[in-house]
Amino acid sequence: MDAPHDTGERILDAAAELFAVHGYAGTTTRAIAEAAGVNEVTLFRRFENKVGVLTALGRRIQQQQAGHAAAAAPDSESVRETLLRLARMEIEATMAGGALAIRLAFDAKSVPEVAALLGEGIPNNAAGLAEYLAEHQATGELRDDIDASVMAEAFFGLTSSYVMYRIVMGVAPMPADVSTDDGIAQLFDLFWSGAAPKERV
Amino acid sequence: MDAPHDTGERILDAAAELFAVHGYAGTTTRAIAEAAGVNEVTLFRRFENKVGVLTALGRRIQQQQAGHAAAAAPDSESVRETLLRLARMEIEATMAGGALAIRLAFDAKSVPEVAALLGEGIPNNAAGLAEYLAEHQATGELRDDIDASVMAEAFFGLTSSYVMYRIVMGVAPMPADVSTDDGIAQLFDLFWSGAAPKERV
DNA sequence: GGTGCATGTAAGTGCCTGCTTGCACTCTAC
């Protein structure tokens, strides 16, 4: 084939899409192979198991997650700007690969190996944000009567539920006359008004 | 058996638990029957299909949901009180039966009938809240520069993600020294500070 | 005491699943 080296990647891509829609148990190795344009035998030559595909995928996702959590604080911008940027990034990233991540989080319950992988990634992300928030609570840029981790959870709640509603459930509660960008901006504005110090509003 | 009449209910109960953990595809009819203390044949006599069990379950959930969305507005309390009560109810209800609801929402994608059922329930809930919010935007009790449905989404985002983190992923990002009640209260406070009219803060 | 109804038991059918084996092909590299 053209680029024989990334056959494994193509299999993972296909698996990602199918797992996201049908779940782990609902996806067959034959379906993955077909979607990847690869023979089923090749799948088993590359990955020992069906579980092997899942764990490889889990590893890949975890790396991606770790990546953009670290890119959080360029420091030149205001807290509000940073958070808004983060929100957009979160939503974008979750829209792209996150339906899978959420779905895998479910399946992880039945597949301990993946549970272990994802179980690290998500709270790490949240903890990183909580740390950032706590720092800026200390400087008075954020209200300090709400626990930083509660705030972090609220933040991720907004972004993840935005994706949940839309991709996962195929439901878009926002009316058509509110554009995506506007929707995110308003959603963030609501969060921000709640998170900003009271005396500045 | 003792109460032969609710055999069907016992089957649904068992199915609910198993679906919540293993998903639809990952749960076998044999396992459901066994968990219900019923012969597998009985299951097929009660419900035409495995899909039949799923749709019956979907119907049951939808009825429960409809129930507590309607109980929203006793009118004697302030908007803030109403919303806080609603938040607690939401979280409680979702904590109890919601892991399944969320999980089903995933599986629903492969089973159009359930998708249709749940697809009505959730946005109906959201639409109902949005209507309530819009009313109180009009009276100035809520800020009106944010779309009511965006606000409703933010509200459900907080509650549903609270449950997501805890039950579904088995992760509790809040530190141990913030109690459940406190956590919800703070989470709500953040939402409320964002939703209240600016000039009142 | 017999008719119905809800259930249990035993056995099985056909399909699909994950996974394997054996063999042929086609590139790349030395």
Place this chain on the structure above:
DNA sequence: GTAGAGTGCAAGCAGGCACTTACATGCACC
């Protein structure tokens, strides 16, 4: 030009799956 790695293809196997059939059992009501 040959060795080796990566892939495809055809076939199949053993187990599990949803679902069926046929028959026996227990209980309720008339």
